[in-house]
Amino acid sequence: MTMPLDIAKLADILRLAAKEEILPRFRRLGSGDVRSKSEPSDLVTEADEAAERLIRRELEALAPDALFVGEESVAADPSLLAKLGGSDFAIVVDPVDGTFNFASGIPAFGVMASVVWKGETVAGIIYDPMGDDWVMAEKGAGAFLRRPDGDAVRLAVAEATPIGDMVGMASPGYFFGEERERLLANLAKVRFFANYRCAAHEYRTFAGGHVQYLLYNKLMPWDHLAGTLIATEAGGYAARFDGSDYLPDHVDGGLLVATCKDSWQMLRRELIGD
Numbered sequence: 001m002t003m004p005l006d007i008a009k010l011a012d013i014l015r016l017a018a019k020e021e022i023l024p025r026f027r028r029l030g031s032g033d034v035r036s037k038s039e040p041s042d043l044v045t046e047a048d049e050a051a052e053r054l055i056r057r058e059l060e061a062l063a064p065d066a067l068f069v070g071e072e073s074v075a076a077d078p079s080l081l082a083k084l085g086g087s088d089f090a091i092v093v094d095p096v097d098g099t100f101n102f103a104s105g106i107p108a109f110g111v112m113a114s115v116v117w118k119g120e121t122v123a124g125i126i127y128d129p130m131g132d133d134w135v136m137a138e139k140g141a142g143a144f145l146r147r148p149d150g151d152a153v154r155l156a157v158a159e160a161t162p163i164g165d166m167v168g169m170a171s172p173g174y175f176f177g178e179e180r181e182r183l184l185a186n187l188a189k190v191r192f193f194a195n196y197r198c199a200a201h202e203y204r205t206f207a208g209g210h211v212q213y214l215l216y217n218k219l220m221p222w223d224h225l226a227g228t229l230i231a232t233e234a235g236g237y238a239a240r241f242d243g244s245d246y247l248p249d250h251v252d253g254g255l256l257v258a259t260c261k262d263s264w265q266m267l268r269r270e271l272i273g274d
Helices: 007-025 046-062 071-076 099-104 177-189 199-207 221-233 261-272
Strands: 034-036 043-045 067-070 089-097 110-117 120-128 133-138 143-146 152-154 167-170 192-194 213-216 237-239 255-258
Touching: 007 046, 007 089, 007 110, 007 120, 007 133, 043 046, 043 099, 046 067, 046 071, 046 089, 067 071, 067 221, 071 089, 089 099, 089 199, 089 221, 110 199, 110 221, 120 199, 120 221, 133 199, 133 221, 143 221, 167 199, 177 261, 199 213, 199 221, 213 221, 213 261, 221 237, 221 255, 237 261, 255 261
Parallel strands: 067 089, 167 192, 167 213
Antiparallel strands: 034 043, 089 110, 110 120, 120 133, 133 143, 143 152, 213 255, 237 255
């Protein structure tokens, strides 16, 4: 399909934000540079806010007609999120995904952007500032690992395996009460599960063929739109827990990503249940 903007230029903007605003602050944040938002582990730093300002400024020149939906912009104006579902053209940005890691000095964070066109995610980019490369996808064109020198490697998800051999990523912290207890008990059926506290790297790990599933309950568009498109373009299967498609305006309903539809159905039955 024809993209509403130059995806390569969008990728370069994410890299610019990392070089100018994020990496210079890594392991150099002062006590006043980190604040809590909804809970003590939900953080925002000066790097998040400065990077988002830079990205927004650059996008105003590149795509002046696009609705800009940034994580920190929504934190300042929650009504902005409701505009996403009805927008013909939007760019959704997470300036620092994995802020807890970034603020803790852990080198596992990323910069993410997705392009929404007429209610559908049509492009997704995840930039890794530490590795200086992008994982990116355009709808219908596959998913690729791209490097600044122009090198590109097509990505493919792992082969399907029995549930007892599966390794993957799950975020039980956003399940509550009996639902969390049931999920934790059911996760004993898989071989291994982890949580990087960074959706950017979890989606990169899945699309690179290193794990067989991803499982989330809290759905914010800046965390999941880019990664879900990349995962499916790499050959995976993604849907909300009820089997419906995950769309840009969804913020609940859970999200399960697997290597194929059969694996998805098995994981849905064995991990989530009724």
